[in-house]
Amino acid sequence: PPAGRAILLSNVFLCSMFKKVGMGSGGSSQKKLVSEVPPPHIHESQYVSENLQIDEADPPAIIPTSGYKVELGSIFAMDEIEPKLEYVEQYSPYYRDNFYDVEHVNFVGGEEANPIVISVQGDSKLSELKVIVRTPKSDHAFNMPSCSKGKMIARVTDIMPSLDGIKFKEIKDIAIRKDLLHLEDRLLIRQYKFGVIYCKDGQRSDDEMFSNEHGSPEFEEFLDLLGDRIKLQGWQGFDGELDTKTNTTGTHSVFTKVEGWDVMFHVSTLLPYSPVNPQQVFQLENSTFSQT
Numbered sequence: 424p425p426a427g428r429a430i431l432l433s434n435v436f437l438c439s440m441f442k443k444v445g446m447g448s449g450g451s452s453q454k455k456l457v458s459e460v461p462p463p464h465i466h467e468s469q470y471v472s473e474n475l476q477i478d479e480a481d482p483p484a485i486i487p488t489s490g491y492k493v494e495l496g497s498i499f500a501m502d503e504i505e506p507k508l509e510y511v512e513q514y515s516p517y518y519r520d521n522f523y524d525v526e527h528v529n530f531v532g533g534e535e536a537n538p539i540v541i542s543v544q545g546d547s548k549l550s551e552l553k554v555i556v557r558t559p560k561s562d563h564a565f566n567m568p569s570c571s572k573g574k575m576i577a578r579v580t581d582i583m584p585s586l587d588g589i590k591f592k593e594i595k596d597i598a599i600r601k602d603l604l605h606l607e608d609r610l611l612i613r614q615y616k617f618g619v620i621y622c623k624d625g626q627r628s629d630d631e632m633f634s635n636e637h638g639s640p641e642f643e644e645f646l647d648l649l650g651d652r653i654k655l656q657g658w659q660g661f662d663g664e665l666d667t668k669t670n671t672t673g674t675h676s677v678f679t680k681v682e683g684w685d686v687m688f689h690v691s692t693l694l695p696y697s698p699v700n701p702q703q704v705f706q707l708e709n710s711t712f713s714q715t
Contacts, residue, residue: 532591650679663687
């Protein structure tokens, strides 16, 4: 998985950096850092309950279906909303945008098997300093009150107590900046593919859904909301592993860019259909819908 590959790349790189600056393998005992971001909480009032009592004389617009959670959205939503990505800093080139071209200090610490790199903006005239802490499992970006270089590590450990007791050494060789930049570029994922499946009223099985050759006018309107219709043959942008030469994965798809991220949608009704194989989409080895 991409997450596992990212952790492996980060760990190998940080260990090699650890050896480069001559940190010893003995010394402090490192505490593990929390690396997962908790998912946003959805209150019960924000989705349709499966236990909702249906009045057949006046049915609701959205009927709950077993196995699916239908979110209602917010009553405060406006008619036109500019889409915003969550956790942008976590998945953006944070080091490139905030550190690489400005004065900053880099520290390496921890044990050889689990090294940690801390980057702190070096301009003490600022009221706040940006900080990024890189561990083999995750990156942590935050701001802290301005201070002198000698107090930076202490301020960082005040915010992240799990770093307390770990010895850090300043890396004065500016070549480390390019190393950190290359690491970030290798770990960032800037291209995504998502599956979009059309389900008619009353359909419950995969076979039924994947046998839909065409969508409703509402479904087509939804696709227009997601992105632009593009012709696959000759497409020069991110293809999401769709065939852009011989049309084996259809002639058209839906593509968009969101704040620098490329997104290709694999739309079930735009993929090739075979009447002898209801689950024909699953035979596309690289498709988002592939069982593998």
